[in-house]
Amino acid sequence: MTIESFRSALERLDKAGALLHIAKEVDARHVSPLIVKADKPVLFERVRGFDFPVVGGLYWTRERLAGALGWPERELGLRFPTGIERMVDPVLVADAPCQQIVHKGDDVDLTTLPIPFLGEKDGGPFISAGVVLSREEDCINAGVYRMMYRSRRQTSIDLVTASDMRRSYERALQRKEPLPITVCIGAHPYEMLCAAFKAPPGVSELNIAGGLHGAPVRMVRSRTNDVPALADCEIVLEGELAPIGWTVDEGPFGDFAGMYTELRWNPVFNVKAITHRKNAMLQVIQMPWENAWLGAAATEAQVWDVLKRVGVSVVAVRVTEGSMCRFSVIASIRKRAGGGKDAIMAILALPDTKHAIVVDEDVDISDPVQVDWALTFRVQADRDVIFVGGAQAKHIDPSVRAWELPKGELPTTAKMGIDATIPEGVPPSHYEKIRPAYLDEVSLEQYI
Numbered sequence: 327m328t329i330e331s332f333r334s335a336l337e338r339l340d341k342a343g344a345l346l347h348i349a350k351e352v353d354a355r356h357v358s359p360l361i362v363k364a365d366k367p368v369l370f371e372r373v374r375g376f377d378f379p380v381v382g383g384l385y386w387t388r389e390r391l392a393g394a395l396g397w398p399e400r401e402l403g404l405r406f407p408t409g410i411e412r413m414v415d416p417v418l419v420a421d422a423p424c425q426q427i428v429h430k431g432d433d434v435d436l437t438t439l440p441i442p443f444l445g446e447k448d449g450g451p452f453i454s455a456g457v458v459l460s461r462e463e464d465c466i467n468a469g470v471y472r473m474m475y476r477s478r479r480q481t482s483i484d485l486v487t488a489s490d491m492r493r494s495y496e497r498a499l500q501r502k503e504p505l506p507i508t509v510c511i512g513a514h515p516y517e518m519l520c521a522a523f524k525a526p527p528g529v530s531e532l533n534i535a536g537g538l539h540g541a542p543v544r545m546v547r548s549r550t551n552d553v554p555a556l557a558d559c560e561i562v563l564e565g566e567l568a569p570i571g572w573t574v575d576e577g578p579f580g581d582f583a584g585m586y587t588e589l590r591w592n593p594v595f596n597v598k599a600i601t602h603r604k605n606a607m608l609q610v611i612q613m614p615w616e617n618a619w620l621g622a623a624a625t626e627a628q629v630w631d632v633l634k635r636v637g638v639s640v641v642a643v644r645v646t647e648g649s650m651c652r653f654s655v656i657a658s659i660r661k662r663a664g665g666g667k668d669a670i671m672a673i674l675a676l677p678d679t680k681h682a683i684v685v686d687e688d689v690d691i692s693d694p695v696q697v698d699w700a701l702t703f704r705v706q707a708d709r710d711v712i713f714v715g716g717a718q719a720k721h722i723d724p725s726v727r728a729w730e731l732p733k734g735e736l737p738t739t740a741k742m743g744i745d746a747t748i749p750e751g752v753p754p755s756h757y758e759k760i761r762p763a764y765l766d767e768v769s770l771e772q773y774i
Contacts, residue, residue: 329539331558357442376440382610394515403626414536422546422557445580455609456509468521468531482576504566506551512560523624550598560606564599572734582617622651641687654681670743682743700746710745
């Protein structure tokens with residue numbers, strides 16, 4: 327079975343009239359603002375001084391993310407778990423489009439790629455759309471990590487947050503050994519979405535992507551290390567994370583939270599090879615919304631999964647845009663006694679969620695007015711608000727004061743849950759919505 331690639335996904339969008347082609351030559355400095363100003367994803371066919379076209383804006387809105395995935399917008403969180411339920415192991419192939427052109431050794435030159443400045447105050451050009459692969463025992467781990475250009479053969483990599491790849495790097499650092507990785511740019515939206523998802527330990531995100539495709543993800547052996555690459559992606563960077571720890575300055579960076587991160591200390595990635603398709607395209611993920619909406623689908627899927635695991639009957643899940651689609655979650659449930667509190671504890675156990683609101687199924691969680699109504703009339707703060715201190719946090723949240731920590735140390739945060747379900751002991755009849763008298767006996771058309 328042939329699965330869809332990044333390139334064929336673009337062709338699908340193009341046929342639907344959902345891809346903007348810019349044929350006029352564009353200055354690389356103008357890629358980022360043009361992506362933001364466009365009303366659809368953009369293909370820049372000619373970038374001045376470079377041989378690689380650039381694609382960006384695929385995931386800028388919830389609607390665009392759904393279009394790139396080929397899913398109905400309302401089913402983002404629902405569709406993703408099917409990949410977990412039907413996981414398929416990747417398959418190795420002998421020949422791969424991503425290795426049609428190979429540069430190794432002295433021929434490696436990152437300046438041949440039109441890596442753009444994304445934010446006005448960024449510390450440099452950033453590779454933002456790389457699916458980074460590493461080997462975790464018998465499992466291939468996938469994640470998305472920003473990489474700041476440093477030289478022709480070197481970038482930094484942002485590993486400040488707890489992740490499987492960070493743990494792998496810490497173990498390699500203890501052995502004073504480099505960590506081999508491959509960076510796959512221009513991966514199919516399924517692979518990108520799965521890489522943004524924190525899979526359970528021992529489970530490869532690529533197996534989940536295979537479940538979404540309904541067929542194995544095609545992999546190919548790398549030319550310089552033992553970490554395979556996505557065979558059908560556009561560009562691959564092969565190399566290793568140097569065993570020097572969190573020692574080089576990286577940033578600032580306009581990240582997905584909509585703010586600039588401070589200057590950080592991070593490891594470096596030494597590039598040993600660049601391989602790519604003929605006529606390869608460089609994908610750009612423009613901050614903040616492309617990263618945010620990728621995280622939205624993964625976060626909603628995690629919430630669906632964890633609530634089902636603890637026996638909560640879920641009706642709907644939605645992240646809030648104000649939390650950049652990740653930190654605050656609203657869930658509606660079919661409540662049993664104590665179900666609201668159970669749901670809150672399960673949601674807050676997830677690594678990214680900072681705030682959780684749980685409501686009954688009669689509340690439309692896509693309507694902020696209805697959610698606010700439930701918060702106002704179904705919540706007593708002393709009974710229904712839960713606080714959890716000392717929980718896992720992200721450096722991107724300024725309120726955790728990560729800059730006060732020693733290099734490489736992880737921050738903690740306080741989490742909050744609000745049980746906005748009908749309180750136990752209060753008859754549901756007290757919340758019956760007003761309905762105008764004789765509503766079904768008259769129509770406005772009779773009088774117009």
